[in-house]
Amino acid sequence: MTDYTPVEMMTVAASRVLSSTDVCFAGVGPPSEACNLARVLHAPDITLIYESGTIGARPCVLPLSVGDGELCETALNTVSVAEMFRYWLQGGNISIGFLGAAQIDRFGNINTTVIGDYRKPRVRLPGGGGAPEIAGSCDQVYIIVRQSTRGFVETLDFVTTYGHGKGGSSRQDVGFSTAGPTLLFTDLGIWAPDPETRELTVVSMHAGVSRDQMAATVGWPIRYADHVEETPIPSGKELEMLRDLHARTCAAHQIHK
Amino acid sequence: MTDYTPVEMMTVAASRVLSSTDVCFAGVGPPSEACNLARVLHAPDITLIYESGTIGARPCVLPLSVGDGELCETALNTVSVAEMFRYWLQGGNISIGFLGAAQIDRFGNINTTVIGDYRKPRVRLPGGGGAPEIAGSCDQVYIIVRQSTRGFVETLDFVTTYGHGKGGSSRQDVGFSTAGPTLLFTDLGIWAPDPETRELTVVSMHAGVSRDQMAATVGWPIRYADHVEETPIPSGKELEMLRDLHARTCAAHQIHK
């Protein structure tokens, strides 16, 4: 089956790396979508955690907010937001933090705060929310975001969430003991940090994507791994489950597309 | 009715100062007994808090431990011990801390840790438990303990719980903003700190108690208020309710006296 969109490919690719033993802090939107797709496909026992305090949520439809009622109704347990950030996240009990981004740089640092100057912003974005500490305390971080020159920038306007800093040993130097961003999923490919420089490096490109397309959507000279894989296209099952999830979600939220 | 014991007088006297608007952190034993007597007598809406985390307990029988099942079963709510000490006690939500003592000095400082040297004790007592921070964070502290020369000492072997320190402004100097011990109930009388020196001063003596008896049970020269009251003897109702409470407690705990 080749009838799929680049965004569907992105979500499917991200879902594939998740397994039933993962405990995953899921941001709303594409991260939550990839996590729930994994759950219905091949990771039925994955533990999904939302910053609203729900532990082990198993929603039938995708939540519109991190605090949707269905997350709590299907969860094993719901704790206060303070307990979530103190005991569960900072306590080191979460294996994967799954984040989105507005701006990202080559070292996986993220800006979701402002475009322009902080004190006189051109665009005031939502801010960090849980991301700065999710990226610090989870064993590793996955990022999912569509490529664009607006989003993939040479220099962030603001460092909201620390990735690999300026590369190399930056992350340890600042005091982190966690791995930081280990995978970046986009609509065009999959990136992973170089073992030495920690620069995000293209390790897989989705079927039919060219290096010209890659270059046109990224604001810095892209590094490629020695062997760049081609991401396997979505299977019929993967697409069917993803589209079912969307259809259920739209019906439940009364979204007419 | 004059057929009552000095300990019954002590408990009744302590119960009289409690009211329905009090939120009272009750230690097990005599403090808990006075609190529950007040609750069944004249303070039906008093909020009793035990360090096990129970808020608003209404036990029919006196608990043997701070964590008896009946405290939880009759409570409005039960929180973790951490929450109890952090949010409820340290957060400043408790008006009265009601404590016992092994040793007490003239300024209401308490020792419940050791007799003798800390590192080589003659008697190893239970230790502070909740008392040091109860005495620091409650608006005021009531103490209930029987008088004896072993217990009412010139110098404590160990300061477990701070009262009025060395008197005067000691308590503020150490950094407390709470009132500390404001009343001491014994089997012989009622004591309160002098407004200036903060030395515990006899303000009421139970009926029939002489100053010689007082002196024989206290290890320092006692100060008396200018006008020492005579504590009203227990009413029939007070004694009846206290003895009912004891009878129910003994029956429930299968104690045969």
Place this chain on the structure above:
Amino acid sequence: MTRVAVISLDEAIAEYVFDGATVAFEGFSHLIPFAAAHETIRQRRKNLTLVRMTPDLIYDQMIGMGCAQRLVFSYAGNPGVGLLRRLRDAVENSWPNAVEICEHSHAALANAYVAAASGLPLMIFRGYRGVDLPRFNPEIGKVSCPFSGEELAAVRAINPDVTIIHAQRADRSGNVLVEGIIGMQKEAVLAARHAIVTVEEIVDDLAAHANACVLPHWILDALCVVPGGAHPSYAQGYYRRDNAAYREWDSIAADRHRFQEWMNENVLEQDHTVFASRAIASREGHD
């Protein structure tokens, strides 16, 4: 400790929310106290410092109506929809007035409430490493661990003059049950000098299990019965989130004039009793 007063919402707001006050309307996605915010707007409160982890529509409306002088927050979005356009207009264009920003991460703001609920002047946490925000927020500091030498982030406690929350129900003594996604409600109430709680209903028996999130009557000041008072957010067990209202807000808030018309019609010309019917409509729309 004083007994909570069961009074009307307009009395409660009039008594405790004064011009210039620091106010937290808390509720993390769930149980957001919209009715109390609308009453505050109707009473034309000014120069408020508004504290909330997720400003959401509730503060977009208050900011757009000129109630706010300062905003303390950690994530300012319309969840699942986009940005908060009235907040942006205030920050980017000072309309209707400039709003000072005191920005945190979720972890930091949650810890600031925990600090205040715990009666402490600060709380420590592991956070803000390598990022830009501490340069712009003097409420963020550092503490060295005397045991390990590790440098930790510190955040100053937040003690609102008044915290306002919505909850499912209270009993006749005024004890309040919050259940489901409980967010920071307990901490925000304990952090504040005064607390107002709006509830769906008052019942004979809370029917709360032993370890539920219960707020005893003696830590509350005012209790107001406002059925539907969390609409368009939700009250688990009562009505569901009105996602359509959240989506619709994006276009209402996009235009200053349309925003003002909407606020006139739906807030200024109403009173809190309208929330009951909104919640019913929301329930019928969804079930």
Place this chain on the structure above:
Amino acid sequence: MTRVAVISLDEAIAEYVFDGATVAFEGFSHLIPFAAAHETIRQRRKNLTLVRMTPDLIYDQMIGMGCAQRLVFSYAGNPGVGLLRRLRDAVENSWPNAVEICEHSHAALANAYVAAASGLPLMIFRGYRGVDLPRFNPEIGKVSCPFSGEELAAVRAINPDVTIIHAQRADRSGNVLVEGIIGMQKEAVLAARHAIVTVEEIVDDLAAHANACVLPHWILDALCVVPGGAHPSYAQGYYRRDNAAYREWDSIAADRHRFQEWMNENVLEQDHTVFASRAIASREGHD
């Protein structure tokens, strides 16, 4: 994260409780894991650092049997009865061996667990002012608030090698429900490298409400079904506290010889299955 293993109590103790380990057997008056302590005694573990807010009979027994090298605690009494005589004999007379004391107040030790559960090296609190204990305990320090200048007490985090608790029940995935007086169980489990939970039973459905104290299976290592495993303390909903056993302990523990006879007969010559009948006897005695 790994899945909890449902194994026998002797296997669990053999695997996780090693000589010299720091072990917390937690449970505040309620749900005290006596069966696990007795198994540890039977396995002749030595040189343990025993951590517990209220040592209670459970540590009086372990200390008397020579399992302990060090005791970390905040209140060492037999609740409602008196002192702990085996603990006193160890501290006052080094019998059967000297036991080093690391003493806290409840607030401090609770905060030390909170620190560890929160992944921090310390926690701060307002306490220990003017008192003698900080002179004898190097785990107590001070921190200055960078905002207010106030000096606060600090306590070093306690990270046990293994925490052992008893709980009412688990579901078939190994998720555990603790209810009633929940003490420090969640914090002690999250503070530890490994966690063993004994439960009254395993059920199909935990039947826990949304905000109950639940420990997900992936933070636990071993789950053991030991009905009655908290006797002579109690398990709310299952059996009541055996107050007679607590009172009787005072005379048993008063004499070294009688203590040893009692331990031989009731611990060394038994296995954990005896607890089921003890709890039934306790229930019948009380109802």
